Amino acid sequence: MLALLLAALPVIFWNQGPETAVALKQNGIEQMLVPAERLQAWKSTGLVVRGITTAEWSALEEALAPGVDRQVQVASATRSPYLIANGWRFIRNRSAKYRYTLPAGKSALAAAESYAYGADAALQIETADLEPAGKMLAFLRGLPVADLPGVSDLAVVDDQHPLVGEVMNLLARRNLLFATATAPDPRYPINIRIGSKEYPEDEAANPSEFALKIRRQLTDERRSVRLYGSETVLCRLTGDDTRIRLHLLNYRGGKVDGLRIRLRGAFRKGQACSDQIGEIPLENFAVSNGATEFSIPVMNLYAVIDLQREK
Amino acid sequence: MGNSSPEPAYRVVSAYKPSPQPGMPGPFPGQVVSVRSAKCIDEVKDEINVAVVREMMDRGMQQLTGESSVLRAWRRFISPTDSVGIKVNCVGRPRVVSSPEVVAEIVRNLTEVGVKSSQICIYDRFAERLYEMNYGANLPKGVQIHGAEFTRGSIRNYDPATYVEVDFFGEDDTRSEMIAMISKFTKIINIPNMKDHGAAGVTGCLKNIAYGSFSNMDRSHRFRQTHTYSFVGRLAAVEPVRSRTVLQIMDGLRGVWHGGPSALNPRFVFYPKQMMFGTDPVAIDRLMLDVIEAKRKAEGVVSLWDRTVPEGKDRNDPNVSVYIREPGHIDFASTLGLGVSDLTKIKVKEIEV
Numbered sequence: 001m002l003a004l005l006l007a008a009l010p011v012i013f014w015n016q017g018p019e020t021a022v023a024l025k026q027n028g029i030e031q032m033l034v035p036a037e038r039l040q041a042w043k044s045t046g047l048v049v050r051g052i053t054t055a056e057w058s059a060l061e062e063a064l065a066p067g068v069d070r071q072v073q074v075a076s077a078t079r080s081p082y083l084i085a086n087g088w089r090f091i092r093n094r095s096a097k098y099r100y101t102l103p104a105g106k107s108a109l110a111a112a113e114s115y116a117y118g119a120d121a122a123l124q125i126e127t128a129d130l131e132p133a134g135k136m137l138a139f140l141r142g143l144p145v146a147d148l149p150g151v152s153d154l155a156v157v158d159d160q161h162p163l164v165g166e167v168m169n170l171l172a173r174r175n176l177l178f179a180t181a182t183a184p185d186p187r188y189p190i191n192i193r194i195g196s197k198e199y200p201e202d203e204a205a206n207p208s209e210f211a212l213k214i215r216r217q218l219t220d221e222r223r224s225v226r227l228y229g230s231e232t233v234l235c236r237l238t239g240d241d242t243r244i245r246l247h248l249l250n251y252r253g254g255k256v257d258g259l260r261i262r263l264r265g266a267f268r269k270g271q272a273c274s275d276q277i278g279e280i281p282l283e284n285f286a287v288s289n290g291a292t293e294f295s296i297p298v299m300n301l302y303a304v305i306d307l308q309r310e311k
Numbered sequence: 312m313g314n315s316s317p318e319p320a321y322r323v324v325s326a327y328k329p330s331p332q333p334g335m336p337g338p339f340p341g342q343v344v345s346v347r348s349a350k351c352i353d354e355v356k357d358e359i360n361v362a363v364v365r366e367m368m369d370r371g372m373q374q375l376t377g378e379s380s381v382l383r384a385w386r387r388f389i390s391p392t393d394s395v396g397i398k399v400n401c402v403g404r405p406r407v408v409s410s411p412e413v414v415a416e417i418v419r420n421l422t423e424v425g426v427k428s429s430q431i432c433i434y435d436r437f438a439e440r441l442y443e444m445n446y447g448a449n450l451p452k453g454v455q456i457h458g459a460e461f462t463r464g465s466i467r468n469y470d471p472a473t474y475v476e477v478d479f480f481g482e483d484d485t486r487s488e489m490i491a492m493i494s495k496f497t498k499i500i501n502i503p504n505m506k507d508h509g510a511a512g513v514t515g516c517l518k519n520i521a522y523g524s525f526s527n528m529d530r531s532h533r534f535r536q537t538h539t540y541s542f543v544g545r546l547a548a549v550e551p552v553r554s555r556t557v558l559q560i561m562d563g564l565r566g567v568w569h570g571g572p573s574a575l576n577p578r579f580v581f582y583p584k585q586m587m588f589g590t591d592p593v594a595i596d597r598l599m600l601d602v603i604e605a606k607r608k609a610e611g612v613v614s615l616w617d618r619t620v621p622e623g624k625d626r627n628d629p630n631v632s633v634y635i636r637e638p639g640h641i642d643f644a645s646t647l648g649l650g651v652s653d654l655t656k657i658k659v660k661e662i663e664v
Contacts, residue, residue: 037438174483228527257462258466258469
C-alpha cells in the first residue's frame with residue numbers, strides 16, 4: 001500500500017528537500033512519499049516518510065489531473081463540459097496503485113476523488129497547493145469511517161475491449177453507477193458487453209450517445225442517484241442494507257450553490273458535510289414513491305452525505 | 312404554424328392550486344389595449360419622456376378596465392394587502408429592457424393603491440443583470456430587488472417542490488424549478504419587451520414569465536431544432552405562476568428586430584413606441600409577433616416563420632440562424648388555455664397619445 005498510516009487516505013509525493021518540512025507541517029502534512037535518494041535526509045525532520053524510487057513511481061497507474069476540460073478551441077460555453085475524472089479507472093481496477101502529477105490548483109479535488117473511490121493513490125503536488133491539499137487531507141481524516149461497498153445499477157463486462165474504458169468514463173460522466181464484471185452478472189438488469197448484438201461496437205464508438213442509450217434503457221426512475229442543479233458534480237454511492245454514503249465531487253471548482261439529490265429508496269435524514277464549509281443541512285427532505293429527495297444549499301469541492309435506510 | 316418535433320413528455324410538479332379565475336388569461340381574454348405615442352422616446356438621445364409614458368400607461372389601464380380613474384383601474388388587479396412581484400426583463404441591457412421609467416410608474420401606482428414598498432419586489436432570474444440595471448435608483452426605499460441566480464446555474468433560490476421535469480436531449484439535469492420567491496407573491500405583473508428571439512421566434516409576455524421564472528431553461532435550445540415551441544407555454548401554465556400573473560404590460564418603447572433576446576448590435580434596435588396592456592399574454596404576444604415581423608420585412612430580411620433559413624452562427628446576419636425559430640409557441644400556448652392567438656378573435660383598442 002502507498003498510504004502510510006491511514007489506508008483510505010491518499011498520500012502526498014513530495015520531491016523537494018527537507019528544508020520544506022516546516023511548510024509541510026504548517027499545512028498539516030506529516031506523512032508522505034519522497035524520492036528514495038532523499039529519504040535519509042528527511043528522516044531527521046520528524047515527519048513520517050517513505051522512499052519511492054523513480055522506477056516504482058513510474059510503475060504506478062497514471063491518474064489525470066481532475067477538472068473541467070473546457071476545449072475552448074472547439075466548443076462554446078456549456079453547462080455540461082467535458083470532465084476529466086478518474087472514478088471509472090478506480091472502479092475498473094481497484095487493486096491498482098495510482099499516481100497523480102498535479103498542477104497547482106488540482107490537489108484538493110484529486111485527494112477527494114481518490115478518497116471517494118477508495119483508491120490507493122499518491123499525489124505529486126506543487127508548493128502552491130500545500131495549503132489546499134493539507135486542508136482537504138484534514139477534512140478527509142475527520143470524516144467518520146464508512147467502509148462500504150459501491151452501489152451499482154448496471155454492469156460493464158470488462159473484456160479489455162479497446163472501447164470499454166471510454167464507455168466507462170462516459171457512464172461515470174452521466175452518473176450512471178456501474179460495476180465491472182468478467183462475465184454478465186445476473187444481479188443487474190443491464191449487462192454491457194461491447195461488441196454484443198445489443199451493444200455493437202459502432203454504437204460504443206460514440207460513448208456519449210452510448211451512455212445515453214444505457215440511461216434510457218435503465219430509465220431515470222431506476223437510477224440509484226439523480227442530481228439536479230449541476231452537470232459538473234459526479235457522485236459515487238456506497239452502502240449496504242442499513243446505510244449509505246454518497247460522495248459528491250465538484251469538478252468545475254468553486255462552490256456549488258444548491259444541489260437537489262434524489263436517491264432511490266427510503267432513507268432517514270442524516271448528516272452531510274463539505275470541505276471548507278463543514279456541516280451542511282439537508283433541506284426540503286422528502287420521502288415518497290420509493291425515493292428520497294433533499295437539497296444541500298452549498299458544497300465546495302467534495303461533500304459526503306450519510307443516511308440510514310428506513311426499515 | 313410551425314413545430315416539426317413531437318411534444319416531449321412533461322411532468323409538472325406543483326402543490327399550488329389554480330385560483331377560480333387564473334391571472335392568465337384573466338378577465339380580459341382576447342383583449343388588448345395598444346397605446347402609441349411618437350413622443351414617448353427621443354430616438355436621437357434615446358431618452359424616455361416620463362410624462363408621456365405616464366399618460367400612455369394611465370390611458371391604457373383605464374381603457375383596459377373601463378374604470379373611471381387610474382386608481383380604480385389598478386385596484387381591479389391589486390389590493391393593498393397584496394405582495395406584488397414585478398417580472399422585468401434585463402436580457403437586452405442596457406437599452407432594451409423593462410424600462411426603469413415604466414417600472415417606476417408601476418410601483419408608483421401600486422403605492423397609490425396602498426401596497427407598501429416592502430411588499431413590492433422587482434425580480435428576474437439573473438442577479439447580475441438585474442443589479443446592473445439598478446432599478447432601485449428610481450424606486451421608493453423598501454422595494455425589494457430579487458435576482459435568483461448569483462452564480463449562473465445555481466438552484467439555491469428555486470423551489471425544489473415546484474418544477475417541470477422533461478428530458479429534451481438527454482441532458483442530465485431534467486428539472487426546471489420555479490423561483491422560490493414567486494410563492495410569496497400574491498400577484499405578479501409581467502413587463503416584457505418587444506424582441507426577436509433566435510430560438511422562440513419572439514420573446515414577449517409568455518417567454519418572459521416562463522423562462523424568466525424557472526431554472527435550467529437554456530437546455531430547451533441547445534440544438535438547431537429546439538423545444539421552445541411547447542416549453543414556453545408549459546412553463547407559463549404552471550401554478551402558481553399562471554394564477555398569480557394578473558397583468559401584462561408590454562414595454563415596446565424600444566424593441567429588437569434581430570439578434571434577440573439580447574441587444575448587442577445597435578443596428579437591430581428599433582423604436583416601436585408602443586405599449587400594450589392586457590391580461591391575456593397570448594393575445595399581446597400574437598400582436599407583438601406581427602410588429603417584429605413587419606419590421607423585419609421592412610428591413611428586407613427573412614421571415615420569423617421561415618423554417619428553411621440557412622444555419623449560421625453569425626448573429627449579425629439576419630438571414631441565417633442558429634436555431635429554427637418557433638413563433639408557433641404562441642399558438643401552442645393558446646391550446647393550454649393561456650389566451651387567444653387567433654387574430655380574428657383578438658379585439659384591439661388603439662389609443663394614440
